[in-house]
Amino acid sequence: MASKRRGLPEINAGSMADIAFLLLIFFLVTTTMDIDTGIARKLPPMPDEDQPEDDSQINARNIYVVLINSSNQLLVEGELMDISQLKEGAKKFIDNNGVRENLSENPEKAIISLQNDRGTSYKMYIRVQNELAAAYNELRNNSALNMFGERYIDLNKTEKKEIRTMYPQKISEAEPKNIGGNS
Amino acid sequence: MSKFKKDGGKGMPAISTASLPDIVFMLLFFFMVTTVMRETTLFVSIQTPKATEIKKLEKKSLVSYIYIGSPVKRMQASYGTASRIQLNDAFANVGEIQEFIATEREAKDEKEVPYMTTSIKADETVKMGIITDVKQELRKANALKINYSTIKGEY
Numbered sequence: 369m370a371s372k373r374r375g376l377p378e379i380n381a382g383s384m385a386d387i388a389f390l391l392l393i394f395f396l397v398t399t400t401m402d403i404d405t406g407i408a409r410k411l412p413p414m415p416d417e418d419q420p421e422d423d424s425q426i427n428a429r430n431i432y433v434v435l436i437n438s439s440n441q442l443l444v445e446g447e448l449m450d451i452s453q454l455k456e457g458a459k460k461f462i463d464n465n466g467v468r469e470n471l472s473e474n475p476e477k478a479i480i481s482l483q484n485d486r487g488t489s490y491k492m493y494i495r496v497q498n499e500l501a502a503a504y505n506e507l508r509n510n511s512a513l514n515m516f517g518e519r520y521i522d523l524n525k526t527e528k529k530e531i532r533t534m535y536p537q538k539i540s541e542a543e544p545k546n547i548g549g550n551s
Numbered sequence: 552m553s554k555f556k557k558d559g560g561k562g563m564p565a566i567s568t569a570s571l572p573d574i575v576f577m578l579l580f581f582f583m584v585t586t587v588m589r590e591t592t593l594f595v596s597i598q599t600p601k602a603t604e605i606k607k608l609e610k611k612s613l614v615s616y617i618y619i620g621s622p623v624k625r626m627q628a629s630y631g632t633a634s635r636i637q638l639n640d641a642f643a644n645v646g647e648i649q650e651f652i653a654t655e656r657e658a659k660d661e662k663e664v665p666y667m668t669t670s671i672k673a674d675e676t677v678k679m680g681i682i683t684d685v686k687q688e689l690r691k692a693n694a695l696k697i698n699y700s701t702i703k704g705e706y
Contacts, residue, residue: 395582404608486680501604
């Protein structure tokens with residue numbers, strides 16, 4: 369065996385790099401580095417059957433009612449509103465601190481009630497959710513800048529928690545029902 | 552420094568490329584490991600809506616996906632164009648969601664169950680009716696952490 373082996377020339381490994389490059393390029397092309405992003409929400413647990421829900425104890429001024437109908441129009445606190453004004457409207461409502469009669473007493477008590485129709489488009493729904501989230505994020509950011517001199521995302525955990533208790537994000541979605549009718 | 556200056560002036564020796572394959576292999580392995588091959592083939596076409604206030608979805612292993620959209624072209628002949636739900640590799644009815652969540656839970660460690668998230672990947676043209684149904688089913692299944700999948704972008 370040994371004598372035969374001696375005659376064999378060494379295999380040229382020069383093309384190894386080329387082969388590896390080929391594979392590398394394949395994986396480079398097929399890799400999708402997309403990180404999934406989205407709006408995180410928590411659903412309320414199913415209501416207990418033997419425990420009827422009473423939301424009567426919540427003062428009406430602390431609820432900001434946002435309705436979306438099947439043709440994607442917004443009705444906010446009984447008035448037609450354009451989506452571009454929703455963020456400012458929500459901010460005014462949350463950060464009212466009892467100044468105006470019909471808006472919230474303080475941010476901790478403020479609840480945004482969101483209701484949509486079965487015919488509402490998902491795009492509109494996400495836009496509304498986004499605007500409401502933006503309102504909260506801006507308020508949190510402002511108070512973070514005032515209290516700690518840093519943006520909300522740069523705060524540490526306890527500071528973030530403090531801000532979060534000041535501005536709890538309470539977006540309530542009512543039990544589904546048909547408001548628009550025709551669907 | 553003297554080490555390098557010893558045979559200077561004689562002209563540069565050719566740089567050995569013997570370690571080039573090793574470097575390339577290292578890169579190759581990196582990409583092989585990080586690559587996530589899509590487990591499911593999508594039967595529905597999905598263009599997620601845009602949003603600005605988004606969060607990253609962490610711990611991908613704990614995320615279960617629900618796809619909602621109208622069937623892709625080649626499936627339209629047999630399934631029509633109405634919005635449908637896809638779970639794993641098949642179309643599903645709203646009623647199958649609870650079962651789906653249960654099987655997803657079984658596959659995970661008991662400790663991890665509270666951290667499980669359900670990502671709703673829906674097309675922006677989908678109507679809320681179907682989404683509401685899905686949400687109701689998720690509530691019934693007690694899978695309360697959800698994430699509306701969106702892409703970053705301004706309107």
